[in-house]
Amino acid sequence: MGRIDELSVDPLRSRIMRSVGSKKTKPEMLVRRALHTIGYRFRTNSKALPGSPDLAFTARKKAIFVHGCFWHRHSNCRLATTPKTRAEFWENKFSHNVERDARKVAELESLGWEVIAVWECETRQMDTVLPRVVEFLGKPRVMER
Numbered sequence: 566m567g568r569i570d571e572l573s574v575d576p577l578r579s580r581i582m583r584s585v586g587s588k589k590t591k592p593e594m595l596v597r598r599a600l601h602t603i604g605y606r607f608r609t610n611s612k613a614l615p616g617s618p619d620l621a622f623t624a625r626k627k628a629i630f631v632h633g634c635f636w637h638r639h640s641n642c643r644l645a646t647t648p649k650t651r652a653e654f655w656e657n658k659f660s661h662n663v664e665r666d667a668r669k670v671a672e673l674e675s676l677g678w679e680v681i682a683v684w685e686c687e688t689r690q691m692d693t694v695l696p697r698v699v700e701f702l703g704k705p706r707v708m709e710r
């Protein structure tokens with residue numbers, strides 16, 4: 566099989582395309598990268614906060630969790646399937662995850678933080694989800710330095 570098309574593409578561009586398009590790119594990384602590009606600065610997995618939110622915007626007191634649809638049970642999402650075997654095991658595991666997520670949000674909110682979740686399936690269409698996230702966060706600060 567000739568791979569002429571691939572060879573004729575600029576190597577850097579093709580590497581970028583591969584990284585952006587890869588299904589292996591974690592949803593959290595997609596969100597981080599997009600928000601960083603827009604100009605937001607944030608802490609990741611801050612241990613100083615309850616639940617170590619995936620992204621924490623300290624000055625704004627806003628936090629974002631990026632959730633895998635399967636593990637965190639995105640409602641009405643086709644990625645949130647339930648395995649046929651060991652149903653009870655999975656149901657327990659899922660409900661545990663959902664409870665823990667709710668607890669994290671409650672703890673953050675009790676400290677005056679606002680919290681949203683961005684779902685894995687949404688990160689497949691960043692242009693759709695980003696406006697919602699920007700609205701939540703407020704505009705990025707003008708970059709200093």
Ligand SMILES: [Zn+2]
Pocket residue numbers: 634639642643644645684685686687
């Ligand atoms: Zn989903």
